[in-house]
Amino acid sequence: xxxxxxGEDAAASVELVFREERGRLLAALVRRFGxxxxxxxxxxxxxxxxxxxxxxxxxxxxxxxxxxxxxxxxAVDRLRxxxxxxxxxxxxxxxxxxxxxxxxxxxDGGLPDERLALFFTCAHPALAAEDRAALTLRCLxxxxxxxxxxxxxxxxxxxxxxxxxxxxxxxTARIPFRVPAKDExxxxxxxxxxxxxxLFTEGYAASGGPELQRSxxxxxxxxxxxxxxxxxxxxxxxxxxxxLMLLAHARRDARVDAGGRLxxxxxxxxxxWDRPMIEEGRGLTVRALTGGPPGRxxxxxxxxxxxxxxATADDTDWPQIVALYDVLLALSPSPVVxxxxxxxxxxxxxxxxxxxxLDALADDPKLRRHHPYHAARADLLTRLNxxxxxxxxxxxxxxxxxxxxxxxxxxxxxxTLPNPTPPP
Amino acid sequence: xxxLLLIHAGAVAEDGGAQGCTPEDWMAYDKDVRDAGIxxxxxxxxxxxxxxxxxxxxxxxxxxxxxxFPETREVVGGFYVIDVPDLDQALEWAARCxxxxxxxxxxxxxxxxxxx
Numbered sequence: 001x002x003x004x005x006x007g008e009d010a011a012a013s014v015e016l017v018f019r020e021e022r023g024r025l026l027a028a029l030v031r032r033f034g035x036x037x038x039x040x041x042x043x044x045x046x047x048x049x050x051x052x053x054x055x056x057x058x059x060x061x062x063x064x065x066x067x068x069x070x071x072x073x074x075a076v077d078r079l080r081x082x083x084x085x086x087x088x089x090x091x092x093x094x095x096x097x098x099x100x101x102x103x104x105x106x107x108d109g110g111l112p113d114e115r116l117a118l119f120f121t122c123a124h125p126a127l128a129a130e131d132r133a134a135l136t137l138r139c140l141x142x143x144x145x146x147x148x149x150x151x152x153x154x155x156x157x158x159x160x161x162x163x164x165x166x167x168x169x170x171x172t173a174r175i176p177f178r179v180p181a182k183d184e185x186x187x188x189x190x191x192x193x194x195x196x197x198x199l200f201t202e203g204y205a206a207s208g209g210p211e212l213q214r215s216x217x218x219x220x221x222x223x224x225x226x227x228x229x230x231x232x233x234x235x236x237x238x239x240x241x242x243x244l245m246l247l248a249h250a251r252r253d254a255r256v257d258a259g260g261r262l263x264x265x266x267x268x269x270x271x272x273w274d275r276p277m278i279e280e281g282r283g284l285t286v287r288a289l290t291g292g293p294p295g296r297x298x299x300x301x302x303x304x305x306x307x308x309x310x311a312t313a314d315d316t317d318w319p320q321i322v323a324l325y326d327v328l329l330a331l332s333p334s335p336v337v338x339x340x341x342x343x344x345x346x347x348x349x350x351x352x353x354x355x356x357x358l359d360a361l362a363d364d365p366k367l368r369r370h371h372p373y374h375a376a377r378a379d380l381l382t383r384l385n386x387x388x389x390x391x392x393x394x395x396x397x398x399x400x401x402x403x404x405x406x407x408x409x410x411x412x413x414x415x416t417l418p419n420p421t422p423p424p
Numbered sequence: 425x426x427x428l429l430l431i432h433a434g435a436v437a438e439d440g441g442a443q444g445c446t447p448e449d450w451m452a453y454d455k456d457v458r459d460a461g462i463x464x465x466x467x468x469x470x471x472x473x474x475x476x477x478x479x480x481x482x483x484x485x486x487x488x489x490x491x492x493f494p495e496t497r498e499v500v501g502g503f504y505v506i507d508v509p510d511l512d513q514a515l516e517w518a519a520r521c522x523x524x525x526x527x528x529x530x531x532x533x534x535x536x537x538x539x540x
Contacts, residue, residue: 174510175510
Protein backbone atom coordinates (compact mmCIF):
# COMPACT_ATOMS: atom_id res chain seq x y z
CA UNK A 1 0.00 0.00 0.00
CA UNK A 2 1.95 3.08 -1.23
CA UNK A 3 0.20 6.01 0.44
CA UNK A 4 -2.74 4.64 2.39
CA UNK A 5 -1.09 6.77 5.09
CA UNK A 6 -2.73 9.30 7.30
CA GLY A 7 -6.34 8.12 7.32
CA GLU A 8 -5.41 4.55 8.18
CA ASP A 9 -2.98 5.67 10.87
CA ALA A 10 -5.71 7.79 12.44
CA ALA A 11 -8.11 4.86 12.31
CA ALA A 12 -5.47 2.60 13.89
CA SER A 13 -4.84 5.03 16.75
CA VAL A 14 -8.57 5.47 17.36
CA GLU A 15 -8.86 1.68 17.34
CA LEU A 16 -6.17 1.57 20.02
CA VAL A 17 -8.12 4.00 22.20
CA PHE A 18 -11.15 1.76 21.79
CA ARG A 19 -9.20 -1.29 22.98
CA GLU A 20 -9.57 0.09 26.48
CA GLU A 21 -13.31 0.69 25.99
CA ARG A 22 -13.90 -2.64 24.31
CA GLY A 23 -13.59 -4.81 27.41
CA ARG A 24 -15.78 -2.47 29.40
CA LEU A 25 -18.42 -2.28 26.73
CA LEU A 26 -18.39 -6.03 26.21
CA ALA A 27 -18.82 -6.66 29.93
CA ALA A 28 -21.75 -4.23 30.16
CA LEU A 29 -23.49 -5.92 27.23
CA VAL A 30 -22.86 -9.42 28.56
CA ARG A 31 -24.45 -8.32 31.79
CA ARG A 32 -27.46 -6.89 29.93
CA PHE A 33 -27.97 -9.66 27.36
CA GLY A 34 -26.26 -12.69 28.92
CA UNK A 35 -24.51 -13.79 25.73
CA UNK A 36 -20.84 -13.36 24.85
CA UNK A 37 -21.20 -13.58 21.09
CA UNK A 38 -24.06 -11.11 20.90
CA UNK A 39 -22.14 -8.77 23.18
CA UNK A 40 -18.98 -9.05 21.07
CA UNK A 41 -20.85 -8.42 17.82
CA UNK A 42 -22.70 -5.41 19.22
CA UNK A 43 -19.45 -4.02 20.65
CA UNK A 44 -17.80 -4.24 17.24
CA UNK A 45 -20.86 -2.65 15.60
CA UNK A 46 -20.73 0.29 18.02
CA UNK A 47 -17.01 0.87 17.57
CA UNK A 48 -17.41 0.68 13.81
CA UNK A 49 -20.20 3.27 14.04
CA UNK A 50 -17.99 5.52 16.16
CA UNK A 51 -15.14 5.23 13.67
CA UNK A 52 -17.51 6.31 10.90
CA UNK A 53 -19.40 9.03 12.77
CA UNK A 54 -17.00 10.74 15.14
CA UNK A 55 -14.61 12.08 12.49
CA UNK A 56 -17.67 13.69 10.80
CA UNK A 57 -19.89 14.69 13.74
CA UNK A 58 -17.17 15.23 16.32
CA UNK A 59 -16.51 13.17 19.43
CA UNK A 60 -19.62 13.15 21.68
CA UNK A 61 -19.49 14.78 25.12
CA UNK A 62 -19.67 11.40 26.85
CA UNK A 63 -18.01 8.90 24.51
CA UNK A 64 -18.49 5.93 26.84
CA UNK A 65 -22.21 6.56 27.18
CA UNK A 66 -22.53 7.08 23.42
CA UNK A 67 -20.82 3.77 22.75
CA UNK A 68 -22.94 1.90 25.28
CA UNK A 69 -26.22 3.34 23.97
CA UNK A 70 -25.21 2.57 20.39
CA UNK A 71 -24.07 -0.94 21.28
CA UNK A 72 -27.31 -1.70 23.11
CA UNK A 73 -29.31 -0.53 20.10
CA UNK A 74 -27.18 -2.66 17.79
CA ALA A 75 -27.72 -5.68 20.05
CA VAL A 76 -31.48 -5.16 20.00
CA ASP A 77 -31.34 -4.86 16.20
CA ARG A 78 -29.52 -8.18 16.05
CA LEU A 79 -32.08 -9.79 18.37
CA ARG A 80 -34.94 -8.57 16.13
CA UNK A 81 -33.26 -10.33 13.22
CA UNK A 82 -32.65 -13.54 15.20
CA UNK A 83 -35.86 -14.67 16.90
CA UNK A 84 -34.45 -17.95 18.23
CA UNK A 85 -31.60 -16.15 19.97
CA UNK A 86 -34.06 -13.61 21.35
CA UNK A 87 -36.26 -16.33 22.81
CA UNK A 88 -33.34 -18.08 24.43
CA UNK A 89 -31.97 -14.86 25.90
CA UNK A 90 -35.39 -13.89 27.24
CA UNK A 91 -35.36 -17.01 29.40
CA UNK A 92 -31.82 -16.29 30.56
CA UNK A 93 -32.76 -12.71 31.38
CA UNK A 94 -35.76 -13.77 33.44
CA UNK A 95 -33.53 -16.05 35.49
CA UNK A 96 -30.82 -13.40 35.82
CA UNK A 97 -33.38 -10.89 37.10
CA UNK A 98 -34.48 -13.43 39.67
CA UNK A 99 -30.98 -13.76 41.10
CA UNK A 100 -29.35 -10.53 39.92
CA UNK A 101 -27.71 -7.77 41.85
CA UNK A 102 -26.70 -4.28 40.74
CA UNK A 103 -23.18 -3.77 39.44
CA UNK A 104 -20.90 -1.29 41.15
CA UNK A 105 -20.11 1.95 39.39
CA UNK A 106 -16.50 3.01 39.64
CA UNK A 107 -17.32 6.69 39.31
CA ASP A 108 -15.52 7.67 36.12
CA GLY A 109 -18.19 8.77 33.70
CA GLY A 110 -20.85 7.17 35.87
CA LEU A 111 -21.00 4.04 33.73
CA PRO A 112 -21.10 0.86 35.78
CA ASP A 113 -18.03 -1.33 35.38
CA GLU A 114 -19.15 -4.91 34.82
CA ARG A 115 -15.72 -6.26 33.98
CA LEU A 116 -15.23 -7.96 37.33
CA ALA A 117 -17.95 -10.51 36.55
CA LEU A 118 -16.33 -11.16 33.18
CA PHE A 119 -12.95 -11.80 34.83
CA PHE A 120 -14.55 -14.54 36.92
CA THR A 121 -16.41 -16.04 33.97
CA CYS A 122 -13.30 -16.15 31.77
CA ALA A 123 -11.29 -17.76 34.59
CA HIS A 124 -14.04 -20.18 35.63
CA PRO A 125 -12.56 -23.41 36.97
CA ALA A 126 -14.91 -25.46 34.78
CA LEU A 127 -13.06 -24.17 31.68
CA ALA A 128 -9.84 -25.79 30.46
CA ALA A 129 -6.85 -23.93 31.92
CA GLU A 130 -5.43 -22.99 28.50
CA ASP A 131 -8.83 -21.64 27.43
CA ARG A 132 -9.09 -19.34 30.45
CA ALA A 133 -6.04 -17.30 29.50
CA ALA A 134 -7.07 -17.11 25.83
CA LEU A 135 -10.60 -16.02 26.68
CA THR A 136 -9.34 -13.40 29.13
CA LEU A 137 -7.11 -11.88 26.44
CA ARG A 138 -9.90 -11.97 23.89
CA CYS A 139 -12.73 -10.61 26.03
CA LEU A 140 -11.05 -8.41 28.62
CA UNK A 141 -7.90 -7.20 26.92
CA UNK A 142 -9.81 -6.75 23.67
CA UNK A 143 -7.23 -8.58 21.55
CA UNK A 144 -8.34 -10.02 18.23
CA UNK A 145 -8.23 -13.79 17.78
CA UNK A 146 -5.05 -13.62 15.60
CA UNK A 147 -3.41 -11.45 18.28
CA UNK A 148 -4.31 -14.00 20.95
CA UNK A 149 -2.96 -16.76 18.68
CA UNK A 150 0.36 -14.91 18.36
CA UNK A 151 0.49 -14.44 22.13
CA UNK A 152 0.36 -18.22 22.59
CA UNK A 153 2.44 -19.04 19.50
CA UNK A 154 -0.31 -21.20 18.00
CA UNK A 155 -1.92 -21.00 14.53
CA UNK A 156 -4.92 -18.66 14.17
CA UNK A 157 -7.26 -21.55 13.36
CA UNK A 158 -6.24 -23.43 16.52
CA UNK A 159 -6.88 -20.38 18.66
CA UNK A 160 -10.20 -19.64 16.94
CA UNK A 161 -11.32 -23.21 17.72
CA UNK A 162 -10.19 -22.92 21.31
CA UNK A 163 -12.10 -19.67 21.85
CA UNK A 164 -15.24 -21.05 20.19
CA UNK A 165 -15.00 -24.18 22.36
CA UNK A 166 -14.75 -22.08 25.52
CA UNK A 167 -17.63 -19.80 24.52
CA UNK A 168 -19.79 -22.82 23.69
CA UNK A 169 -19.10 -24.30 27.09
CA UNK A 170 -20.05 -21.03 28.80
CA UNK A 171 -23.30 -20.98 26.87
CA THR A 172 -24.22 -24.67 27.01
CA ALA A 173 -23.23 -25.41 30.60
CA ARG A 174 -24.49 -21.95 31.57
CA ILE A 175 -21.42 -20.68 33.33
CA PRO A 176 -22.85 -17.51 34.85
CA PHE A 177 -21.63 -13.92 34.44
CA ARG A 178 -21.48 -12.96 38.07
CA VAL A 179 -19.12 -11.78 40.76
CA PRO A 180 -18.79 -14.53 43.39
CA ALA A 181 -20.24 -13.73 46.79
CA LYS A 182 -17.84 -12.62 49.49
CA ASP A 183 -17.60 -16.10 51.03
CA GLU A 184 -16.82 -17.65 47.62
CA UNK A 185 -14.13 -15.11 46.79
CA UNK A 186 -11.22 -16.86 48.57
CA UNK A 187 -11.96 -19.94 46.46
CA UNK A 188 -12.40 -18.14 43.15
CA UNK A 189 -10.02 -15.16 43.16
CA UNK A 190 -6.81 -17.28 43.00
CA UNK A 191 -8.06 -18.69 39.68
CA UNK A 192 -8.39 -15.20 38.18
CA UNK A 193 -4.98 -14.16 39.55
CA UNK A 194 -3.44 -17.35 38.16
CA UNK A 195 -4.69 -16.52 34.66
CA UNK A 196 -3.14 -13.04 34.77
CA UNK A 197 0.06 -14.41 36.30
CA UNK A 198 0.39 -17.03 33.55
CA LEU A 199 -0.12 -14.34 30.89
CA PHE A 200 2.56 -12.24 32.49
CA THR A 201 5.11 -15.01 32.92
CA GLU A 202 4.66 -16.12 29.31
CA GLY A 203 5.29 -12.49 28.30
CA TYR A 204 8.18 -12.01 30.71
CA ALA A 205 9.94 -15.31 30.21
CA ALA A 206 8.64 -16.87 27.02
CA SER A 207 8.73 -20.66 27.05
CA GLY A 208 10.06 -20.73 23.50
CA GLY A 209 10.51 -18.73 20.31
CA PRO A 210 12.97 -16.17 19.02
CA GLU A 211 12.60 -13.60 21.80
CA LEU A 212 13.42 -13.74 25.48
CA GLN A 213 10.43 -11.62 26.44
CA ARG A 214 7.27 -10.61 24.68
CA SER A 215 6.70 -7.19 26.19
CA UNK A 216 3.32 -6.68 24.57
CA UNK A 217 1.87 -9.69 26.37
CA UNK A 218 3.46 -8.68 29.67
CA UNK A 219 1.98 -5.19 29.24
CA UNK A 220 -1.48 -6.59 28.56
CA UNK A 221 -1.20 -8.67 31.74
CA UNK A 222 -0.21 -5.55 33.70
CA UNK A 223 -3.10 -3.59 32.22
CA UNK A 224 -5.56 -6.32 33.26
CA UNK A 225 -4.00 -6.64 36.73
CA UNK A 226 -4.43 -2.88 37.12
CA UNK A 227 -8.12 -3.10 36.25
CA UNK A 228 -8.60 -6.02 38.64
CA UNK A 229 -6.80 -4.21 41.45
CA UNK A 230 -8.98 -1.13 40.90
CA UNK A 231 -12.14 -3.26 41.00
CA UNK A 232 -11.01 -5.19 44.11
CA UNK A 233 -8.95 -2.63 46.04
CA UNK A 234 -9.27 -4.50 49.35
CA UNK A 235 -7.88 -7.79 47.98
CA UNK A 236 -4.22 -7.78 48.99
CA UNK A 237 -3.19 -10.52 46.58
CA UNK A 238 -4.58 -8.52 43.64
CA UNK A 239 -2.30 -5.67 44.77
CA UNK A 240 0.56 -8.16 45.24
CA UNK A 241 0.18 -9.56 41.75
CA UNK A 242 0.23 -6.10 40.17
CA UNK A 243 3.27 -5.22 42.31
CA LEU A 244 5.09 -8.39 41.25
CA MET A 245 4.46 -7.67 37.58
CA LEU A 246 5.62 -4.04 37.82
CA LEU A 247 8.77 -4.90 39.79
CA ALA A 248 9.79 -7.58 37.28
CA HIS A 249 8.77 -5.66 34.16
CA ALA A 250 10.75 -2.62 35.38
CA ARG A 251 13.93 -4.52 34.44
CA ARG A 252 12.80 -5.37 30.88
CA ASP A 253 15.18 -3.02 28.99
CA ALA A 254 18.23 -4.26 30.88
CA ARG A 255 17.48 -7.96 30.41
CA VAL A 256 18.71 -8.02 26.82
CA ASP A 257 21.68 -6.17 25.33
CA ALA A 258 21.78 -4.26 22.05
CA GLY A 259 22.48 -7.51 20.22
CA GLY A 260 19.40 -9.20 21.72
CA ARG A 261 21.55 -11.29 24.05
CA LEU A 262 20.40 -12.26 27.52
CA UNK A 263 21.90 -10.27 30.41
CA UNK A 264 21.78 -11.93 33.83
CA UNK A 265 20.38 -10.00 36.78
CA UNK A 266 23.84 -9.56 38.32
CA UNK A 267 25.24 -8.06 35.11
CA UNK A 268 22.35 -5.77 34.22
CA UNK A 269 22.83 -2.00 33.83
CA UNK A 270 20.66 -0.90 36.73
CA UNK A 271 20.44 2.64 35.33
CA UNK A 272 18.19 1.18 32.65
CA TRP A 273 15.64 -0.09 35.16
CA ASP A 274 12.33 1.77 35.15
CA ARG A 275 12.44 3.73 38.42
CA PRO A 276 8.85 5.09 38.44
CA MET A 277 7.58 1.55 37.81
CA ILE A 278 9.72 0.24 40.68
CA GLU A 279 8.36 2.95 42.99
CA GLU A 280 4.79 2.07 42.10
CA GLY A 281 5.53 -1.62 42.63
CA ARG A 282 7.11 -1.00 46.02
CA GLY A 283 4.10 0.99 47.22
CA LEU A 284 1.77 -1.82 46.13
CA THR A 285 4.01 -4.43 47.81
CA VAL A 286 3.60 -2.65 51.13
CA ARG A 287 -0.18 -2.70 50.67
CA ALA A 288 -0.07 -6.38 49.72
CA LEU A 289 1.83 -7.33 52.86
CA THR A 290 -0.07 -5.13 55.33
CA GLY A 291 -3.14 -6.12 57.28
CA GLY A 292 -3.09 -9.89 57.21
CA PRO A 293 -1.02 -12.98 56.50
CA PRO A 294 1.14 -12.73 53.36
CA GLY A 295 0.03 -14.30 50.09
CA ARG A 296 2.21 -15.88 47.41
CA UNK A 297 2.08 -12.90 45.04
CA UNK A 298 2.82 -10.40 47.80
CA UNK A 299 5.88 -12.41 48.85
CA UNK A 300 7.12 -12.74 45.28
CA UNK A 301 6.66 -8.99 44.88
CA UNK A 302 8.76 -8.44 48.02
CA UNK A 303 11.55 -10.63 46.60
CA UNK A 304 11.55 -8.62 43.38
CA UNK A 305 11.48 -5.38 45.36
CA UNK A 306 14.66 -6.44 47.18
CA UNK A 307 16.41 -7.05 43.85
CA UNK A 308 15.19 -3.74 42.45
CA UNK A 309 16.24 -1.77 45.53
CA UNK A 310 19.86 -2.98 45.49
CA ALA A 311 22.15 -0.31 44.03
CA THR A 312 24.54 -3.01 42.81
CA ALA A 313 24.27 -6.79 42.58
CA ASP A 314 26.62 -7.10 45.58
CA ASP A 315 24.30 -4.92 47.68
CA THR A 316 21.43 -7.43 47.29
CA ASP A 317 19.99 -8.47 50.64
CA TRP A 318 20.33 -12.22 50.02
CA PRO A 319 19.58 -13.37 53.59
CA GLN A 320 16.27 -11.52 53.43
CA ILE A 321 15.54 -13.06 50.02
CA VAL A 322 16.23 -16.56 51.39
CA ALA A 323 13.86 -15.83 54.28
CA LEU A 324 11.16 -14.72 51.83
CA TYR A 325 11.65 -17.88 49.75
CA ASP A 326 11.13 -19.89 52.94
CA VAL A 327 7.80 -18.13 53.42
CA LEU A 328 6.90 -18.67 49.76
CA LEU A 329 7.81 -22.34 49.93
CA ALA A 330 5.46 -22.76 52.87
CA LEU A 331 2.64 -20.88 51.08
CA SER A 332 2.91 -22.57 47.70
CA PRO A 333 5.43 -25.37 47.64
CA SER A 334 6.80 -25.99 44.17
CA PRO A 335 10.06 -27.36 42.75
CA VAL A 336 10.68 -24.07 40.90
CA VAL A 337 10.43 -22.10 44.15
CA UNK A 338 12.82 -24.60 45.76
CA UNK A 339 15.22 -24.04 42.84
CA UNK A 340 15.12 -20.26 43.29
CA UNK A 341 15.64 -20.64 47.01
CA UNK A 342 18.70 -22.82 46.41
CA UNK A 343 20.19 -20.14 44.14
CA UNK A 344 19.59 -17.51 46.83
CA UNK A 345 21.22 -19.77 49.44
CA UNK A 346 24.26 -20.10 47.15
CA UNK A 347 24.54 -16.30 47.09
CA UNK A 348 24.34 -16.19 50.88
CA UNK A 349 26.35 -19.17 52.02
CA UNK A 350 28.41 -20.05 48.98
CA UNK A 351 28.11 -22.34 45.95
CA UNK A 352 28.64 -25.55 47.94
CA UNK A 353 25.53 -25.01 50.06
CA UNK A 354 23.49 -24.08 46.98
CA UNK A 355 24.68 -27.11 45.02
CA UNK A 356 23.77 -29.47 47.86
CA UNK A 357 20.21 -28.11 47.77
CA LEU A 358 20.04 -28.38 43.98
CA ASP A 359 21.31 -31.95 44.01
CA ALA A 360 18.65 -32.86 46.54
CA LEU A 361 16.08 -31.78 43.91
CA ALA A 362 17.65 -33.89 41.14
CA ASP A 363 14.87 -36.48 41.10
CA ASP A 364 12.08 -33.99 40.51
CA PRO A 365 10.56 -34.80 37.11
CA LYS A 366 9.55 -31.18 36.44
CA LEU A 367 13.00 -29.74 37.19
CA ARG A 368 14.66 -32.43 35.10
CA ARG A 369 13.03 -30.83 32.02
CA HIS A 370 13.47 -27.24 33.27
CA HIS A 371 16.57 -25.68 31.69
CA PRO A 372 17.09 -23.06 34.46
CA TYR A 373 17.68 -25.92 36.92
CA HIS A 374 20.57 -27.32 34.87
CA ALA A 375 21.90 -23.83 34.10
CA ALA A 376 21.94 -23.01 37.83
CA ARG A 377 23.78 -26.25 38.61
CA ALA A 378 26.27 -25.53 35.84
CA ASP A 379 26.91 -22.06 37.22
CA LEU A 380 27.56 -23.33 40.75
CA LEU A 381 29.80 -26.14 39.44
CA THR A 382 31.80 -23.55 37.48
CA ARG A 383 32.26 -21.50 40.63
CA LEU A 384 33.37 -24.65 42.46
CA ASN A 385 36.06 -25.22 39.83
CA UNK A 386 34.42 -28.39 38.45
CA UNK A 387 34.28 -27.47 34.73
CA UNK A 388 33.75 -30.99 33.38
CA UNK A 389 30.56 -31.43 35.40
CA UNK A 390 29.56 -27.85 34.59
CA UNK A 391 29.92 -28.58 30.87
CA UNK A 392 27.71 -31.67 31.21
CA UNK A 393 25.05 -29.61 33.00
CA UNK A 394 25.16 -26.88 30.31
CA UNK A 395 24.74 -29.56 27.65
CA UNK A 396 21.70 -30.94 29.46
CA UNK A 397 20.24 -27.41 29.69
CA UNK A 398 20.83 -26.88 25.96
CA UNK A 399 18.96 -30.10 25.14
CA UNK A 400 15.77 -28.66 26.69
CA UNK A 401 13.29 -26.15 25.25
CA UNK A 402 14.18 -22.47 25.74
CA UNK A 403 14.16 -19.18 23.81
CA UNK A 404 16.85 -18.33 21.28
CA UNK A 405 18.60 -15.70 23.48
CA UNK A 406 18.72 -18.20 26.35
CA UNK A 407 20.19 -20.82 24.05
CA UNK A 408 22.86 -18.40 22.83
CA UNK A 409 23.68 -17.48 26.42
CA UNK A 410 24.00 -21.10 27.57
CA UNK A 411 26.14 -21.93 24.56
CA UNK A 412 28.41 -18.98 25.29
CA UNK A 413 28.82 -20.11 28.90
CA UNK A 414 29.61 -23.64 27.80
CA UNK A 415 32.28 -22.60 25.30
CA THR A 416 33.98 -20.15 27.67
CA LEU A 417 34.28 -22.52 30.64
CA PRO A 418 37.69 -22.07 32.28
CA ASN A 419 40.21 -24.88 32.45
CA PRO A 420 40.29 -26.42 35.91
CA THR A 421 42.68 -24.55 38.15
CA PRO A 422 45.27 -26.97 39.50
CA PRO A 423 44.98 -27.47 43.23
CA PRO A 424 47.52 -25.38 45.17
CA UNK B 425 -31.53 -25.61 33.30
CA UNK B 426 -31.20 -29.29 34.19
CA UNK B 427 -27.94 -30.79 35.39
CA LEU B 428 -27.08 -34.43 36.04
CA LEU B 429 -25.01 -34.99 39.17
CA LEU B 430 -23.24 -38.29 38.59
CA ILE B 431 -22.02 -39.64 41.89
CA HIS B 432 -18.78 -41.65 41.72
CA ALA B 433 -18.07 -43.45 44.96
CA GLY B 434 -14.73 -42.97 46.59
CA ALA B 435 -13.43 -45.47 49.12
CA VAL B 436 -16.17 -47.84 50.18
CA ALA B 437 -16.66 -48.53 53.88
CA GLU B 438 -17.31 -51.96 55.43
CA ASP B 439 -21.08 -51.52 55.31
CA GLY B 440 -20.92 -50.86 51.56
CA GLY B 441 -21.60 -47.13 51.86
CA ALA B 442 -19.19 -44.38 50.86
CA GLN B 443 -16.54 -43.71 53.46
CA GLY B 444 -16.87 -40.65 55.65
CA CYS B 445 -20.61 -40.16 55.30
CA THR B 446 -23.49 -41.80 57.07
CA PRO B 447 -26.95 -42.77 55.77
CA GLU B 448 -28.17 -39.79 57.79
CA ASP B 449 -25.95 -37.48 55.69
CA TRP B 450 -27.59 -38.81 52.53
CA MET B 451 -31.08 -38.49 53.95
CA ALA B 452 -30.41 -34.91 55.01
CA TYR B 453 -28.99 -34.05 51.58
CA ASP B 454 -31.92 -35.68 49.81
CA LYS B 455 -34.35 -33.71 51.93
CA ASP B 456 -32.48 -30.45 51.19
CA VAL B 457 -32.59 -31.09 47.44
CA ARG B 458 -36.33 -31.77 47.55
CA ASP B 459 -37.10 -28.87 49.91
CA ALA B 460 -35.20 -26.47 47.63
CA GLY B 461 -37.63 -27.31 44.82
CA ILE B 462 -34.84 -28.27 42.42
CA UNK B 463 -35.29 -32.07 42.44
CA UNK B 464 -36.10 -33.59 39.05
CA UNK B 465 -35.09 -37.18 39.63
CA UNK B 466 -32.50 -39.23 41.42
CA UNK B 467 -31.67 -42.79 42.33
CA UNK B 468 -29.17 -44.70 44.34
CA UNK B 469 -27.82 -47.72 42.47
CA UNK B 470 -27.55 -51.28 43.81
CA UNK B 471 -24.16 -52.84 44.42
CA UNK B 472 -21.80 -53.05 41.44
CA UNK B 473 -21.68 -56.88 41.55
CA UNK B 474 -25.33 -56.89 40.48
CA UNK B 475 -24.54 -55.07 37.25
CA UNK B 476 -24.55 -56.51 33.73
CA UNK B 477 -23.39 -54.94 30.47
CA UNK B 478 -24.83 -55.37 26.97
CA UNK B 479 -23.13 -54.64 23.67
CA UNK B 480 -24.55 -55.20 20.21
CA UNK B 481 -22.07 -55.71 17.38
CA UNK B 482 -22.52 -54.53 13.79
CA UNK B 483 -23.88 -57.97 12.78
CA UNK B 484 -26.58 -57.72 15.44
CA UNK B 485 -25.03 -60.28 17.76
CA UNK B 486 -25.47 -59.49 21.40
CA UNK B 487 -22.85 -59.86 24.13
CA UNK B 488 -23.84 -59.77 27.75
CA UNK B 489 -21.08 -59.60 30.31
CA UNK B 490 -20.83 -59.39 34.04
CA UNK B 491 -20.67 -55.80 35.26
CA UNK B 492 -19.31 -52.71 33.60
CA PHE B 493 -15.81 -52.60 32.15
CA PRO B 494 -13.62 -54.04 34.88
CA GLU B 495 -10.90 -51.39 34.38
CA THR B 496 -13.34 -48.65 35.39
CA ARG B 497 -12.06 -47.74 38.80
CA GLU B 498 -14.61 -45.08 39.54
CA VAL B 499 -17.98 -46.64 40.15
CA VAL B 500 -21.20 -44.74 39.62
CA GLY B 501 -23.18 -45.16 42.82
CA GLY B 502 -26.14 -42.97 42.02
CA PHE B 503 -27.34 -39.76 40.44
CA TYR B 504 -29.49 -36.71 40.79
CA VAL B 505 -31.01 -34.54 38.11
CA ILE B 506 -31.60 -31.05 39.46
CA ASP B 507 -33.03 -27.90 37.88
CA VAL B 508 -31.11 -24.74 38.81
CA PRO B 509 -30.41 -21.45 36.96
CA ASP B 510 -26.68 -21.88 36.26
CA LEU B 511 -23.56 -24.02 36.58
CA ASP B 512 -22.32 -22.31 39.74
CA GLN B 513 -25.48 -23.35 41.57
CA ALA B 514 -25.23 -26.88 40.20
CA LEU B 515 -21.62 -27.03 41.42
CA GLU B 516 -22.73 -25.74 44.80
CA TRP B 517 -25.27 -28.56 45.14
CA ALA B 518 -22.69 -31.07 43.90
CA ALA B 519 -20.24 -29.90 46.57
CA ARG B 520 -22.87 -30.38 49.25
CA CYS B 521 -23.57 -33.95 48.11
CA UNK B 522 -22.08 -36.54 50.52
CA UNK B 523 -20.78 -38.42 47.47
CA UNK B 524 -18.32 -35.58 46.76
CA UNK B 525 -16.64 -36.17 50.12
CA UNK B 526 -14.43 -38.99 51.42
CA UNK B 527 -12.52 -39.43 48.16
CA UNK B 528 -15.62 -39.48 45.98
CA UNK B 529 -16.35 -37.31 42.94
CA UNK B 530 -19.54 -35.78 41.65
CA UNK B 531 -19.43 -35.09 37.91
CA UNK B 532 -21.79 -32.32 36.80
CA UNK B 533 -23.21 -32.70 33.29
CA UNK B 534 -25.63 -30.19 31.76
CA UNK B 535 -28.62 -32.03 30.29
CA UNK B 536 -29.00 -31.33 26.57
CA UNK B 537 -32.07 -29.26 25.79
CA UNK B 538 -33.52 -29.92 22.33
CA UNK B 539 -36.75 -28.10 23.06
CA UNK B 540 -35.61 -24.47 23.02
